[in-house]
Amino acid sequence: MTIVGERIIVLGGGVIGLSCALALASRGHDVSILEKGSCGGQASGAAAGMLAPFSENPEYPDGFFRLCLDSLRRYPRWQAEVKRLSGMDFEYTESGSLYAVYHEADLSALSARLSWQRPFGTEADIVEGSRLEQLEPQMQQARAAVYCPEESHVHAPDYVRALKAACCTVGVEIREQLQELALADWTAGVRVQDSAGQSYEADRIVLCTGAWSGSWSELFGFPIPVYPIRGQICAYSAEQAELRHILFTSQGYMVSKANGMLVCGASEDIAGFATSVTDKGIHRLEALSKRTLPFLKERQPTLKWAGLRPATQDGYPLLGSSPEHPRVIFACGHYRNGILLSPATAAVVADIVDGRKPELELDAFRPDRFR
Ligand SMILES: Cc1cc2nc3c(=O)[nH]c(=O)nc-3n(C[C@H](O)[C@H](O)[C@H](O)COP(=O)(O)OP(=O)(O)OC[C@H]3O[C@@H](n4cnc5c(N)ncnc54)[C@H](O)[C@@H]3O)c2cc1C
Structure with a gap:
């Protein structure tokens, strides 16, 4: 059942908070972002902007790889929508990637990686010699490389600025420079208080507080090792x-x-x-x-x-609620892949709020899994 019109506070205005706010407001919810500093002023504005699930997950196809791949494949539509809503342009380059190795002994690892990645629809291949030189003439000659045509990149600071503008277009209220924010209640409803004593109330809260998310552990009574x-x-x-x-x-x-x-x-x-x-x-x-x-x-x-x-602690993000705190949704801990994971995270959070079962299996990302 879709519950249109819930009041939702998104705490933290990095790429994850902005993306969740955009998806929620686009589905008809009444969304406010509360940011203690400036939107995009932390990790999101510093990122290199690579969208590289294959290169970032060379070992095996776990749930995290599937989430990363799902997010990459959402990007063509997602970035076009962010551009349309914001009226701003930002770089999204479908460049492809090369993962280079310099020793004969590394070739078997490249082959092993391709053998599990190919069934996921990638046209990645091992390139060497003149083919590699043609692809990237400026590079020091490597023994070989995995060429992955699907990987892309964005200019992260511009992407975040456009996300913020898109949020404003769909009616998200954005409050910045709020300093310390305290979560005063999350049982009957949600209440957040800023350092000037002002209160903000909502039906639910989405915690998108990036590297600062470990501080929620004491409040909720279970370990949150971010x-x-x-x-x-x-x-x-x-x-x-x-x-x-x-x-x-x-x-x-x-x-x-x-x-x-x-x-x-x-x-x-x-x-x-x-x-x-x-x-x-x-x-x-x-x-x-x-x-x-x-x-x-x-x-x-x-x-x-x-x-x-x-x-x-385990390299996976925290996505979802714990059973005792259903009004609190975690969307944090995206480590090296938050720019890549922004559209998939936004979709998952909006599905949770709307009571729809997210398309992907999220068990590995339960926020209370470190108990
Ligand atoms: C050098 C570098 C390169 C990277 N390269 C890539 C890349 O190529 N591709 C990729 O996908 N990812 C990359 N990343 C990772 C990516 O930047 C992060 O995963 C992503 O930015 C996390 O987004 P976030 O919104 O969770 O965190 P942040 O951008 O850090 O945002 C969290 C926000 O929450 C605010 N906040 C914290 N506590 C509170 C509170 N109590 N109340 C209100 N607000 C609060 C903070 O002020 C901050 O603005 C890179 C990161 C770095 C540092």
């Missing part, structure tokens, strides 16, 4: 895109944006909630990019930044 993993990135400037594909190696990735920025990422370090960059982190990325792309040898990165990925 913690920040800092990702540092550096970027080189150019007049136009210099790479044709997203390039992955075992040490990191490189991707050219339409505005000419060539992004190389990313570190994975534990630094609490610090979003500073370090010499060590950036030097490693510089060394990787110059080794992989010899044309960068004499150039220096022009931009460096960092963001906090919301990691979980």
Whole structure:
């Protein structure tokens, strides 16, 4: 049964909160986003924007891979709808990707990966020699690569800005700079209080609080092991895109944006909630990019930044409610894939609110699974 018109608070205005708000308001709900800082001001605005379920899941086809793939396949329609509603353009490039290896011994791992990924409809293939050189002439010669034509990327900061504008178009109320927000009630109804003492009431709340989501553990009485993993990135400037594909190696990735920025990422370090960059982190990325792309040898990165990925203990996001707190929906812990997972997460959350069974099996993502 569809219950049109529930009042819903979305806590957190990153890519996940904005996407959930957009889907919920588009289905007729009355949605408010409460953001303690600025929408897109944390991980979502720092991301490289790759939509790469095959390259990010090289081991086996679990529920997480299926969720990632489902989300990738929603992107063509989803991004077109975000552009239409926002009236804003943002880069969505169906570039394909190359996952390069440099040693003969790595070839069997590539073949194993293709043998389980192909039944999911990918046209990925192993390329080597002149075919590889033709695909990406600027790359240091690798032994071979998996070429995956379906993987794509967006310009994450522009995508998030467009999501925010699309939310405004469909009537989402957005409140930013609210500082600390306390969840005062979530039993009979939901009540949130900001630091100025103002209350916000709703029928349900969706927690999209990214790397800060671990703090809900005490309130709900079960462990929520979400913690920040800092990702540092550096970027080189150019007049136009210099790479044709997203390039992955075992040490990191490189991707050219339409505005000419060539992004190389990313570190994975534990630094609490610090979003500073370090010499060590950036030097490693510089060394990787110059080794992989010899044309960068004499150039220096022009931009460096960092963001906090919301990691979980098992690497899977938290999606859904716990039986004791049905008014609280978790949508957090998307770690390295929140940009990719934004359309699928939005669909899952909107289905839960509407009382529809989500199309995908969500058991592995239960928010209370760490009890
Ligand atoms: C360097 C880097 C590169 C990445 N590259 C990619 C990539 O290529 N592809 C990909 O798919 N993903 C990538 N990611 C991961 C992706 O950025 C994240 O998974 C995604 O942004 C998470 O979105 P989110 O909305 O959950 O979190 P965030 O964007 O961090 O948003 C959470 C929001 O909640 C707010 N908040 C927190 N607590 C509260 C509270 N109590 N009340 C109100 N508001 C609150 C915060 O201020 C913040 O704005 C990358 C991440 C990093 C750091």
